[in-house]
């Protein structure tokens with residue numbers, strides 16, 4: 376389980392990756408970034424796309440926010456991995472639970488949601 380730093384999306388869909396994460400990845404203000412989504416994680420790497428502005432903010436494209444259901448104020452976990460800034464919804468992928476989590480094949484569910492899956496499987 377990666378322990379990132381929680382940041383909230385602002386009203387313009389921007390996220391502000393903490394300075395220590397920008398330093399750890401070498402991705403700094405005014406730098407252009409590429410974006411990819413892998414296993415529900417948004418990964419930002421050096422590239423030719425949108426840039427981090429001079430205050431360290433990055434606009435998450437509207438389409439990506441829409442598909443993921445990330446509205447203004449959505450809490451997102453930000454962490455550094457393999458030179459990329461990674462952003463994901465913290466906690467259970469199905470509900471808002473952030474405690475009592477279980478990870479299976481890179482997916483995070485809470486015990487309650489995982490229990491629903493187990494119940495369904497038992498029913499055959």
Ligand SMILES: [Zn+2]
Nearest residue numbers: 467470485488
């Ligand atoms: Zn859940």
